[in-house]
Ligand SMILES: Nc1ncnc2c1ncn2[C@@H]1O[C@H](COP(=O)(O)OP(=O)(O)OP(=O)(O)O)[C@@H](O)[C@H]1O
């Protein structure tokens with residue numbers, strides 16, 4: 001019986017090409033538009049991005065460190081200097097920057113070339129570099145001094161970005177910000193980090209990429225997932241519209257008169273919502289796989305996330321249906337379609353990774369079905385296994401459960417508003 | 419077979435149906451008449467267990483069905499007042515879906531769908547999407563869906579509103595045939611007197627939630643035995659003439675149409691010459707003055723002082 005209800009729903013979608021267009025073409029078009037906006041980078045990012053960075057050292061770190069230690073002897077007691085000498089390796093800023101940039105994981109997509117100060121003009125003319133990191137003379141000396149002696153004036157690292165490579169540029173910038181934070185945190189002696197002084201950087205259009213040591217996620221992947229999870233939300237509303245229409249038309253009464261329990265009908269909506277959300281998600285991801293080469297490392301994990309996410313959409317569908325039955329009006333569904341869904345999309349990070357602003361926002365974002373779905377997909381895309389997203393999956397399942405329970409409570413008994 | 423006992427439904431402070439008592443025997447066609455808002459649909463919804471009554475009982479073969487409607491639902495086919503169909507699906511797809519909802523399947527379902535399509539005369543349009551159907555065809559399918567599970571009884575809520583006379587006749591003939599050939603019990607709701615007169619053995623008349631008359635056609639018309647209806651037609655009815663009619667001692671009731679006036683007078687009174695006189699004195703050009711055989715419409719008029727439809 002539930003199967004009949006699902007089949008009928010499928011047939012109704014099929015007979016409404018505008019609806020199909022909205023559900024399948026719209027997200028695909030959105031992804032394509034974003035693709036065009038993000039430029040050529042979008043197309044061939046299925047293989048991890050390859051970037052070249054020039055590291056231009058005007059001074060020599062080793063010499064500066066030695067100089068720093070020598071000068072220190074005049075300022076501090078010997079025991080203190082010896083203690084610092086022992087930990088100086090972890091404090092040397094350029095060395096630690098290089099150790100990160102040249103680590104195995106990072107070198108997969110980042111190539112670092114070293115130059116002396118005489119070669120500056122030469123590299124600036126070379127378009128293949130995404131960024132030039134300039135280390136001014138006595139940079140290391142100043143960093144150490146600011147860390148150890150708590151000098152207030154932080155030294156400056158100059159970064160010149162290649163404005164034609166926006167996606168890559170933002171990766172580097174993000175990377176350096178992280179490095180800066182790491183260094184600041186690591187500088188147990190000092191409060192001041194390095195100030196990244198950036199010049200010649202064009203405003204970046206809004207594509208921000210989360211950096212992870214394993215695999216960077218490209219803007220194209222980010223927005224493909226963002227647009228998908230957002231658009232699938234609308235499916236819940238559409239199913240609720242259909243369900244309420246069935247009540248208005250007395251078709252629901254016909255089903256009840258056939259001695260079909262209203263719970264069977266209820267389950268029909270839940271299952272239809274879940275199944276069609278699943279199908280919709282699969283179609284859009286298949287498209288982005290074929291056209292943009294966005295693929296998930298582990299298909300089983302991907303299916304688990306897709307199913308959990310679809311289940312939460314099914315829950316939303318049945319909740320909206322039950323509420324509109326109870327209130328005898330589709331206002332609630334309109335409200336969801338016009339306002340709540342967009343709000344969820346923003347909070348969940350479909351338009352912009354707002355979670356990057358603060359962990360609190362990230363947490364809130366993960367408390368939306370689409371946000372949890374997005375985070376889960378991104379984590380999978382970075383190559384992390386299912387273990388990294390149990391929180392998100394749990395949330396999705398709990399969310400579905402909660403919506404179904406609330407829906408069941410709201411779903412009117414015969415005669416209440418029949 | 420089915421019996422309504424003091425059935426009552428209150429919406430907020432308003433009685434949609436008040437102390438309705440009715441019965442329907444197997445094989446009967448019973449008419450339920452009443453103007454808009456009389457409470458017909460509400461009564462039917464309670465009868466078919468879709469709406470819970472505020473008071474009273476519905477009994478099927480002497481057992482209350484309020485708590486346990488399943489047995490009754492099995493033998494009843496409901497034709498709702500509006501078109502309760504998936505208009506994006508074809509006629510056949512609608513029938514197949516509702517058939518499966520009624521747990522039919524396989525060859526039996528296909529046979530039943532063919533049979534119903536034949537009965538409602540839509541066999542050659544079975545593959546067409548319902549929204550492209552004419553109003554009359556949609557109405558026919560609306561009835562067809564209710565017949566898929568071979569119900570013993572059909573409840574029809576104004577099955578002919580807003581359709582062409584041809585489709586209307588087709589539906590009326592179909593209902594009559596189902597009753598005669600298969601002994602189908604029918605509860606037929608309408609505000610068209612002629613339909614009820616044509617179809618029904620017994621009639622209930624409702625107004626504003628109350629039952630105002632019931633009985634066989636003849637019994638109901640007996641209500642009018644003391645009066646007769648006279649129809650006066652003129653080119654243009656003027657106010658003076660109407661006023662004069664209203665003030666006349668023999669004339670009980672005056673109802674004004676666009677080009678006609680209906681009056682009720684005592685059966686033995688002869689008012690023809692009076693009417694002609696009144697017309698002359700008020701400058702009205704008469705077209706005709708006729709004695710009308712009483713209709714249910716007249717009964718309703720007599721009972722409520724209002725026409726069934728505006
Ligand atoms: N769910 C409801 N809530 C409140 N009032 C209702 C509801 N359903 C019906 N009514 C009221 O009950 C009265 C009877 O309505 P009902 O639909 O039964 O009349 P009806 O005889 O079928 O009229 P029609 O010929 O227009 O179909 C009307 O005044 C209507 O406004």
Ligand SMILES: [Mg+2]
Nearest residue numbers: 458459499575
């Ligand atoms: Mg009605």
